[in-house]
Amino acid sequence: MTELTIIQRSPDPEQVAAQSRTRRSIAEKIRAMGQNRIGALILLIATAAAIIWANVSIGSYETFWETHLTVGVGDLQLDFTLHALVNDALMAIFFFTVGLEVRREFAIGELTSWSRAVVPVVAAIAGLAIPALLFVLIAAGSGHEYAWGIVISTDTAFLVGALALIGPRVPGRLRVFLLALAVVDDIGALSIIALVYTENFNPMPLLIAAAGLTGVYFTRYLRGGRGPVYATLSIIVWLAFLASGVHPTLAGVAIALLVPVYRPDRRDVEHALDLARTFRQSPNTEYARAAANSLRESISINERLQSAYAPYVAYVILPLFALANAGVVISPEILAGAMTSALTWGIVVGLVVGKFIGVFGSAAVLRVLKIGEFGPGLTLDRIAGGAALCGIGFTISLFIVDLAIDDPAAQNQARVGVLAASVIAFLVSTVIFRISDVVRPDLESGQTLMRPVDAKRDHVFGSENAPYTIVEYGDFQCGFCLKASGSIQEVKEELGDDLRYVWRHAPLTQYHPNALAGAEAAEAASLQGKFFEFERGLFTDQENQRPSDIIRLARELGLDIEKFERDLTSPEVTGRVRDDMLDAEAMNITSVPTLFINGRRHTGPYDSQSLIRALSQPDQGTATATLTTPTL
Structure with a gap:
């Protein structure tokens, strides 16, 4: 067993400011x-x-x-x-x-x-x-x-x-x-x-309704003016149902x-962003209308x-x-x-x-x-x-x-x-x-990790049989999570195969608009075996995580871009991220990074020596804990 060296350090002062957030x-x-x-x-x-x-x-x-x-x-x-x-x-x-x-x-x-x-x-x-x-x-x-x-x-x-x-x-x-x-x-x-x-069913008006519904389906292909067409066809269909007895x-x-x-398709989102930038550089009604229409059409x-x-x-x-x-x-x-x-x-x-x-x-x-x-x-x-x-x-x-x-x-x-x-x-x-x-007062206290680590489900870095485990709920755009990842890497270098690290998603969308997209992109990358490589890429450039940046990173990592783009919107990917977010909510996680150390929640600083000290605690050997730190 690796000997644990404990060095006392002061908490990161930025944590205090984050408490208000x-x-x-x-x-x-x-x-x-x-x-x-x-x-x-x-x-x-x-x-x-x-x-x-x-x-x-x-x-x-x-x-x-x-x-x-x-x-x-x-x-x-x-x-x-x-x-x-x-x-x-x-x-x-x-x-x-x-x-x-x-x-x-x-x-x-x-x-x-x-x-x-x-x-x-x-x-x-x-x-x-x-x-x-x-x-x-x-x-x-x-x-x-x-x-x-x-x-x-x-x-x-x-x-x-x-x-x-x-x-x-x-x-x-x-x-x-x-x-x-x-x-x-x-x-x-x-x-x-x-x-x-x-009652009093009359099938003939339903033929008119069927024609109207067919029109409703094909209205999606109109380049403009869809609203009035939808409204007109909807009234016709409603009247036909009324006449039929249904x-x-x-x-x-x-x-x-x-x-x-x-x-939303990434190309539509990028086009809307480009038009918004154009309007900012040259404000006029034409660009404003184009930007508004493009933003609307992306949804x-x-x-x-x-x-x-x-x-x-x-x-x-x-x-x-x-x-x-x-x-x-x-x-x-x-x-x-x-x-x-x-x-x-x-x-x-x-x-x-x-x-x-x-x-x-x-x-x-x-x-x-x-x-x-x-x-x-x-x-x-x-x-x-x-x-x-x-x-x-x-x-x-x-x-x-x-x-x-x-x-x-x-x-x-x-x-x-x-x-x-x-x-x-x-x-x-x-x-x-x-x-x-x-x-069940402890169910929402968040002091225990509610979902045990599962090598088939989780993103695990390290040996499955390692005696020490750190589970992090984090956000790829969070500066504190970036610092925590550096601390955890130092702990990994110190403990070697005695530590396994698990990442789970808790994107703070109210502060980081691109955080959810980053989490889903990492999950899409994981389907091609590149989760942790993608994670490092996102942490390396936290300021640039727009759709085009995410595609660029995927291309740099050698991913199959067509498959990657399909997976970005797949139920498997979006459901996986939502599961982590619901788990975080169930454990009352309101800030990131939140670290679970051997199954028990650890409150305190997350520098490497503090994490090593937490891992060495006698009561950390069998439970599942967490270290909750401020949010960015």
Whole structure:
């Protein structure tokens, strides 16, 4: 065993200044979580307003939403009630954004890899089937068995908002799991609406819809003016769905699935940067317009539309939907009727119990059978809280109430069931999350390395059987990480084969815009066996890590450039970097470099002798520790 020589050194003074940046990054995360709550809060306020309005002035609530609105020219006219305008027209925009998210997840998101997708997909399917089965069993004989679609879907808006409000301290991997589950859940719900709750079907208008959808697909090839073309074709497709008897909101989904989605191409990004530099050198309206258009075009239409419509959906459309559909008349007689109604209890049990059994039960079985990826932080107690939260049906549940039930009294009982189930699901998940935080306090403390070193997965430099291990979570644009790499190299020279070094990604994108691209480029290089060579190249020139610089470095290292560029946007590469980032979040890593020394987190300076001293500690021999240092 190599003798460890210990020399006392003072901490790097730059670490002190970086502490303020760490606190600032934490504040930014808090603000981001607050933004996620806003949509759910507005939706909750709209729901309460609808209930109050319906009970204070029953006649005015119903009269207002049954007001007719006629739009048209000459003999060509459309007649809607305000209620139908919200449910058939505005909700088509909501379903359009759902379709965009579905398209993105299957193209470049969490559902591109089967090992990642299998757990949320199976959980979502079980979360659709078991609630429907329980509802049918309970509502049998009531005459409302056909309304089983009410209990199949989870409200994504409330799910995300509630998770931000009451979720665990580090919800990252649970959030990814629930969002992937919600996408599959939405697909199932939309399919059921189309196949089960479509009446008076007329296939002829769908031929017009098919022609319009074909036009939507080919619009991507237009050189300019795509926006008006998309809008015109979308209106035609929506009208065709309306005339066919298929619920017109599904037109939004059909259109969204044809909108292209892709990761930014480096050539497009470089062109946008060149135009921006030209504008800076010679500011004028022509260059400004060209630079703005180039920047916009470098992002896929799918992502641009999601960003554009998301605020309107969250802050306008969904609150209006709640205001138009959540107006439950509450009286002692109605509540007494709901308490004894098989319809109401079928909804409550289906959403609260069925969703929990379906999502949690299937995930637990997959965990026992070791099928699919869970990852650090996605523990069964966390999944249990998320499964309970899935019992908030609300938006699509209220939507299907209107489709599946004609009797106003039964509709009222169903709405009582949906609202009661949502409240119960919220309370149950709150209890589960709070208990989970209490019984697993060290899970988020970050004092132990949650994902053990795996030679097949990790980037390991040194002998697999080395008695000492340093795992670094770092950022290729971070000056402190550059210093740490030099210190670790000195330790390696001192200890030789007794040390193995492992790099994991924790890019601080709020400070280093190119850090994420650098991490993905290093992963792409690793697929050609050049990870550590690429890492050294990135550290050597931290100021120049634009797309062209990354390609230049790959060429200098002799990489296959065509394969390298393909791998840059592959799900394997992007998923690998995101996994490291989620692991870092689960361990409350808010600054880099963060070093885990033999599995235990070491707080202090990271010069070579300090690292050697930490490695020599008796309690560092078997655990997995980390040294957390300031962020740049």
